[in-house]
Structures are given as C-alpha cells and as structure tokens.
Amino acid sequence: MSLLPNGHKALSSEIETHADELWAKQRSYVLENSPFYQELWHGIEVPETLKDLAKLPLSDKSQLRLSQAAHPPFGDYLATHRKDVNRLHRTSGTTGQAMNLALSKQDSLITQVVGGRCQSSAGLGEEHTVVHCLNYQMWMGGLTDHMTLEETGALVIPFGVGSTELLVRTIQEVGVSAISCTPSYPAVLEQVLTSKFQGLKPKDLGLKIGLFGGEPGVDDPAFRARMKEVWGMEARNANYGVSDVFCNFAAECPFDTSLHFLAADVLHPELIDPDTAAPLEMTSGAKGELVLTHLARECQPLVRFRTGDIIEIQGTDPCECGCTGFRFRVVGRSDDMIVVRGLNMFPTMVAAVINEFEELSGEYRIVLDNPPPYDVLPIETELNEESGAQDILRQRIADAIKSKLGASAEVKLLPPNALPRTEGKTKRVVRTYE
Numbered sequence: 001m002s003l004l005p006n007g008h009k010a011l012s013s014e015i016e017t018h019a020d021e022l023w024a025k026q027r028s029y030v031l032e033n034s035p036f037y038q039e040l041w042h043g044i045e046v047p048e049t050l051k052d053l054a055k056l057p058l059s060d061k062s063q064l065r066l067s068q069a070a071h072p073p074f075g076d077y078l079a080t081h082r083k084d085v086n087r088l089h090r091t092s093g094t095t096g097q098a099m100n101l102a103l104s105k106q107d108s109l110i111t112q113v114v115g116g117r118c119q120s121s122a123g124l125g126e127e128h129t130v131v132h133c134l135n136y137q138m139w140m141g142g143l144t145d146h147m148t149l150e151e152t153g154a155l156v157i158p159f160g161v162g163s164t165e166l167l168v169r170t171i172q173e174v175g176v177s178a179i180s181c182t183p184s185y186p187a188v189l190e191q192v193l194t195s196k197f198q199g200l201k202p203k204d205l206g207l208k209i210g211l212f213g214g215e216p217g218v219d220d221p222a223f224r225a226r227m228k229e230v231w232g233m234e235a236r237n238a239n240y241g242v243s244d245v246f247c248n249f250a251a252e253c254p255f256d257t258s259l260h261f262l263a264a265d266v267l268h269p270e271l272i273d274p275d276t277a278a279p280l281e282m283t284s285g286a287k288g289e290l291v292l293t294h295l296a297r298e299c300q301p302l303v304r305f306r307t308g309d310i311i312e313i314q315g316t317d318p319c320e321c322g323c324t325g326f327r328f329r330v331v332g333r334s335d336d337m338i339v340v341r342g343l344n345m346f347p348t349m350v351a352a353v354i355n356e357f358e359e360l361s362g363e364y365r366i367v368l369d370n371p372p373p374y375d376v377l378p379i380e381t382e383l384n385e386e387s388g389a390q391d392i393l394r395q396r397i398a399d400a401i402k403s404k405l406g407a408s409a410e411v412k413l414l415p416p417n418a419l420p421r422t423e424g425k426t427k428r429v430v431r432t433y434e
Contacts (some may be wrong), residue, residue, distance in 0.1 A: 002296035008117050008266030009322045015264045016050075022295035023050050029079065030301050036067055036077035037303060049161060049266055051295065053304065054279045060271070063072075064244065065097050073100045074193075079300050080104060090138040091243045097109060101140065101243060108264055110296060111144060111246060115239075116151025117262045118251035121321065123209055123237035126153030130178035131171060133185060134214060136160045140247040145239060148248055149180060159427065164192045165238040171205050178209040180238070181219035186210070186231065187363070188421040194332070203232040212231055213239020213248070215426055216348045219257065219329060222355035222362070233366045242307045242332065245292045247366040258314040258327035259267070268293040269326075274310060274334050287312040289334060308334045310346070336429050338405040340374045347428035353400050354381055359393055363419040368431045377401065382419050 002020045004010055029045055047055050067075035074085070080102075081299055087108050103111065113188050130149055136142030142160065149156045157174065159167055168189070170176065170372040186202070186220060188257025193200050203363040210233045212218040220239045227235040240250040240259050249263035261269060268292040271280040279289045285368060290307045310331040318324045339345070354364050368374070381397070383390075394411045401409040 001040075001106070001109060001113070001211075003113055004265035008260070008262040009324055010265070012324060013164045015041075018062075018265055019268060019295055020049055023268070024048060026297070026301065029298075030303060032077035034301060036063075036075065037301075044294055045216065047390050054270065054310060056142050056304050058277060058291065058304045058306050059302060061099075061244070061308065064099060065186070068097075068099060070291075073301065074102045075100075078102055078302050079301055085299055087137070087144075089140045089243070091146065097402075099244065103373070103406065104298040106296075107298055108147075109250075111286065112147045112151050114246060114266065115145065115148025115241075115248035115264045118240075118331055119148050119154075119211060119227060119238055119424050121251045121253045121260055121323065122211055122236040123234070123254055124149065124152045124154050124178060124211060124238070127218070127252050128152075128154040128178045128209065129151075129174060130154045130169065130180055130209075130211070131157040131159050131174075133161060133167065133178045133179060133181040140241075141239075144247045145180065150355040154178070157405050161370050164188060165196050167196060168200075168205070171207070172321075174255060175203060175206070177207065178211060179233075180213075182214040183212045183223060183235075184421060184426045187361075191421060192419070196269075201245055205231075207231055207233045209233055210235045211238035212236065213241070216330065216332075216428075217351065217426075219348070220351055220355055222352075224257075225238070226362075238269045242290075242292065242309065245294065245302060245305060245307070251319040252324065256315075257321040258326060258329055260321075260323045260327050261325035262323065264325050266294070267294045268295055270304070271311070271313070272306075282311050282313060284315050287331065293377075297320060307382055311336055312336070337378065338368070338374060338429065339372060340377050343405070343407050345377055345405065345407055349405055350377070350379060350401070351428075353397070353404055354379075356400065357393070357397060361416065363417065363421075364428065364431045366428065368433065370433055375408065377405075378412075380411050380412045380414055380419070382414045383416050385416055 017035050084104050085102045086105040087103045091099045111391040132146050134141035224235045237252045239248045240265050241248040250259040250261050272291050274289040279284050290309045292305050292312050293303045294301045309327045313328050315327045355362050361382045367378050391412050397411045398409045
C-alpha cells in the first residue's frame with residue numbers, strides 16, 4: 001500500500017515529501033507502461049518533481065473516450081496486463097459516453113481506504129447501521145462506495161435502488177441509523193411514505209445521518225434545514241469524487257460543511273483557469289477547475305486530468321477536526337455551465353434561489369431548446385401544491401433570479417410531482433437540441 005499512515009492529518013511537509021517520492025515512481029511507471037501518455041508526452045521532458053508538473057500537457061475526458069473507442073474496453077491508458085485487472089466499473093454516463101473503469105487489487109484497496117476516510121470524516125462509525133441506496137449495477141457508487149462504508153467499521157446493508165417499500169420496512173425492522181444515497185432520493189422515499197405508509201412520517205424512521213453524494217444539492221442550506229426538520233437527520237456531504245480518478249476523495253466534517261481534500265498522499269491536486277488552462281495558486285478564495293494526478297495507480301493512471309469541476313478554495317489551514325488538507329466547495333461543472341449574456345450560470349446557483357420559495361417543491365430543470373448564445377435562462381420548476389396566483393409567483397421567481405444572479409429568467413411553473421424523481425443522478429440541465 002502506498003498510503004501515508006494517517007495521511008489526511010499529517011503535516012504538509014510530510015505529505016509533500018511522501019507525494020514527491022510516489023511521483024518519482026509513478027512517473028517512471030507511466031512512461032514505461034502507458035501508450036496514451038507516451039504519445040501525449042512525446043518529445044517532452046517529464047518533470048521529476050510535482051512542483052514542475054504544470055510543464056506537462058493536460059489530459060481530459062474527451063481524450064479518454066477516444067482512447068477507449070480505439071482500444072476497447074479500457075483504452076490505451078491501461079498500464080497493466082489485462083490479467084492484473086481485478087475489478088471493472090462503468091461511469092454513469094451523465095456527461096457523455098459511459099466509460100469502463102479498471103482497478104487492480106491495490107487500486108481497489110487504496111480506493112477503499114481513501115473513501116473510508118471520507119465517510120468517517122462525515123461522522124459514520126462502528127456505532128452506526130447504514131443502508132446503502134446507490135446503484136450496484138457496475139457504477140462505482142454501488143460496490144466501491146459500499147466498501148468505503150465498511151472501512152469505517154459501520155454495519156452496512158447493501159440495499160441498492162428500487163423496492164422502496166421494502167427499504168422502509170428494513171429501516172424499521174433493523175434499526176437503521178444512517179442512509180447513503182443521492183440528495184434527490186429522500187423525495188422518492190417521501191412519496192412512498194405518503195402513498196403506502198399513511199401516518200408514517202420521515203422522522204419516524206429514526207435516521208440520524210444522511211450521507212449524500214453523486215449529485216449536487218446537499219450544500220444548499222435549505223436542503224440541510226429540511227432534512228433536519230422533516231427527517232430529523234444531519235445532512236452530510238460525504239461522497240465527492242470523480243469516477244475516472246477516485247470514487248470518493250473529499251467530504252465534510254461535523255465542524256465545517258466545506259469539502260475536505262482527504263487524498264493528498266496518493267492524489268495530487270492543481271487548480272487551473274478553465275478558459276486559458278493557466279495554473280492558479282491553491283489559496284483561500286481561489287476559484288478554478290480542479291485538475292488531478294494519480295500518485296499510486298496501476299491500471300489506468302491519469303496525469304494532469306481535467307475533472308471539469310469548478311471549485312472554490314474555502315481554506316488551507318488545518319480544520320478543527322484535525323484534517324490538514326485544503327477545504328473547498330464545488331461551484332459547478334464546466335459542461336453544465338450556461339452563459340447568459342456573459343454571466344456564468346451553474347445549476348447549483350439556480351437551486352439556491354428556487355429553494356427560497358416555500359410554494360415550490362425544490363425540483364427544477366434548465367431546459368435548453370437551442371444552442372448558445374442565450375439571452376434568458378429557461379427554467380421549469382415544480383409547485384408544492386396548486387396555486388391560483390401563478391403569474392405573480394412566476395414573476396417573483398424571475399425577479400429573485402435577476403436580483404441574485406444577474407440574469408433574466410423565463411420561468412415555467414409545473415404542477416406538483418410533474419418532474420420525475422430518481423434514485424440515481426438527477427440531470428438538471430436538459431439540452432433538447434443534442
């Protein structure tokens with residue numbers, strides 16, 4: 001194992017020394033075994049230390065897609081023999097072609113330990129019984145996240161998705177105290193409680209912690225407040241990751257709702273300007289695209305990989321919980337960004353405004369019927385209950401978006417439950433012209 005003992009709480013100097021030692025080995029390994037990077041780096045002197053890593057070209061998801069199409073099933077960035085592949089996962093495909101992910105036995109073990117740090121940071125421990133409600137069918141969120149939950153010492157129930165009535169009964173019968181799912185899944189559970197378990201309220205289930213991941217939403221204060229008020233549980237952002245890199249490498253803690261970067265001993269982060277790709281300093285307040293490099297990956301090592309996630313650094317000093325890595329929040333995805341008259345809009349920004357209105361359920365979609373440029377932001381949002389004053393409400397929402405985000409919005413109000421609830425990832429930006 002290449003992990004630094006207690007790495008997420010080690011001194012920065014210890015982590016830097018450890019990371020440089022790993023990079024020296026990983027550099028040689030990738031140069032020798034990855035045809036993908038051999039071609040990308042042709043004629044380039046590959047830096048021996050991480051401080052000079054920005055001299056290398058960036059890699060991205062579009063390149064990996066082409067690689068897998070030309071060299072199925074794993075692409076020519078597979079750096080091991082096929083016999084060394086211990087596990088196969090597939091990405092959800094919400095941002096394009098689904099990708100095959102290969103892990104060796106060591107890759108799987110490191111992934112499990114790093115993910116376990118994240119779940120532990122969010123408050124899960126051996127005193128908990130947690131039901132895991134993410135899709136086990138090839139997606140990393142299923143089996144691999146299950147293993148990270150087990151790493152905390154908790155009793156883990158591998159439930160998956162579907163059979164929601166059985167889930168409710170299981171929670172009651174077993175005495176489940178925590179749930180691992182997407183932020184949109186509690187809404188599905190509420191619908192089942194209303195239709196099939198009349199008189200049973202969400203609080204009656206006794207859940208104390210909600211470990212959320214897989215999609216945006218948990219950082220919205222209104223969502224957290226609702227989970228506390230309606231469910232009686234603490235909402236924790238426990239599972240931030242990038243499937244091609246690590247399924248889970250950042251989570252919040254009980255002291256700070258920012259995401260803590262918990263994999264610095266095996267994963268090197270950078271920040272770049274998403275438009276120019278120029279390197280940015282990892283300082284508090286900095287905002288840019290997250291770029292990641294594996295320091296200990298056998299099967300599909302990635303170097304200077306553009307995640308597409310736009311983040312803002314919230315702090316670089318040690319947290320009260322003891323973690324020494326930087327803390328950040330995810331602003332949005334570069335491929336979900338919509339430019340309206342020069343303003344960069346992300347779904348999370350729209351959600352924050354939508355959730356201020358008690359008349360709305362919180363469900364929404366941004367529906368783009370034509371390619372850019374855009375003069376207005378087209379939003380479909382759902383009523384909590386039928387209302388006779390929809391014109392006034394529609395204008396109030398548009399005014400709030402204009403005031404808080406600076407963009408003009410075209411708001412369409414939908415009847416209650418008109419938008420689908422999903423047990424998987426909810427797609428907030430719908431491009432009908434693609």
